[in-house]
Amino acid sequence: LGAAAAKQGSALIAVCAACHGITGNSAAAEYPNLAAQRYNYLLKQLEDFRDGARKSTIMSGMAMTIPASANNQNLKEIAAYFSRQPLLPAEVAAGPGMRADATQLKEGQKIYTQGLANDNIPACAACHGLGADGNGPMAIPALALQHQVYLLTQLDQFASGARRNSPGQVMTSIARAMTKPQMQAVAAYLQQL
Numbered sequence: 001l002g003a004a005a006a007k008q009g010s011a012l013i014a015v016c017a018a019c020h021g022i023t024g025n026s027a028a029a030e031y032p033n034l035a036a037q038r039y040n041y042l043l044k045q046l047e048d049f050r051d052g053a054r055k056s057t058i059m060s061g062m063a064m065t066i067p068a069s070a071n072n073q074n075l076k077e078i079a080a081y082f083s084r085q086p087l088l089p090a091e092v093a094a095g096p097g098m099r100a101d102a103t104q105l106k107e108g109q110k111i112y113t114q115g116l117a118n119d120n121i122p123a124c125a126a127c128h129g130l131g132a133d134g135n136g137p138m139a140i141p142a143l144a145l146q147h148q149v150y151l152l153t154q155l156d157q158f159a160s161g162a163r164r165n166s167p168g169q170v171m172t173s174i175a176r177a178m179t180k181p182q183m184q185a186v187a188a189y190l191q192q193l
């Protein structure tokens with residue numbers, strides 16, 4: 001959707017802004033940035049929260065507060081709005097969150113770009129893109145500059161089964177193959193990408 005839809009969307013996000021920021025650059029590292037996120041991915045997540053395919057104490061309720069509309073128009077306008085906002089570095093938006101040393105960043109880069117064949121971890125870049133800007137048609141999220149704290153929560157949730165909405169459970173098997181230090185390393189790499 002284009003600029004006109006995004007403008008409509010801006011009128012629907014007053015409540016969301018408290019956590020995600022008016023421009024989708026979130027106010028704290030627990031809340032994901034939505035700025036510059038892929039439109040198809042944002043729309044899918046909002047539908048998944050609304051329909052219960054993705055559960056979150058906060059967001060399951062929030063999705064219910066968005067007025068129903070014909071043909072999902074409200075959700076589309078919100079997704080259009082956030083996807084068109086510029087993304088700030090995670091540390092500018094919400095402060096430093098976690099920290100990583102050079103060894104961790106190097107390990108994270110290796111996992112992200114090449115995977116770890118011996119551990120059955122595929123290269124994240126194969127789906128999320130070398131620049132971690134996601135894939136629009138496939139509804140694969142951008143991960144670049146996302147908060148390390150948030151990324152880690154999601155990997156934990158995929159591994160535990162608390163989040164099970166990735167198509168074919170692809171993220172579930174990947175997260176289950178990863179150790180905690182490997183998750184921390186890749187999330188650290190992504191936050192500063």
Ligand code: HEM
Pocket residue numbers: 013015016017018019020030031032033034042045046055056058059062063065066078141153
């Ligand atoms: C996650 C949108 C309100 C806290 C998300 C995601 C979207 C979204 C699209 C998924 C992002 C991703 O997967 O990368 C919205 C919209 C809102 C809203 C459209 C207004 C209707 C809020 C508010 C809060 C909040 C007010 C805080 C009180 C969170 C949290 C998550 C999240 C904690 C991560 C949930 C998880 O761990 O799975 N939101 N949000 N959101 N949002 Fe919101």
Ligand code: HEM
Pocket residue numbers: 032044111112121122123124125126127128139140141143151154155165166167170171174186
């Ligand atoms: C979602 C990380 C590899 C496909 C996600 C999310 C994270 C993540 C953190 C959630 C993002 C958010 O909530 O905003 C990783 C890491 C990988 C990896 C660290 C490498 C170790 C892959 C691969 C594929 C893939 C190889 C494709 C085969 C997806 C898809 C989603 C997703 C489709 C969206 C799921 C949904 O619809 O909710 N990934 N990923 N990922 N990833 Fe990956």
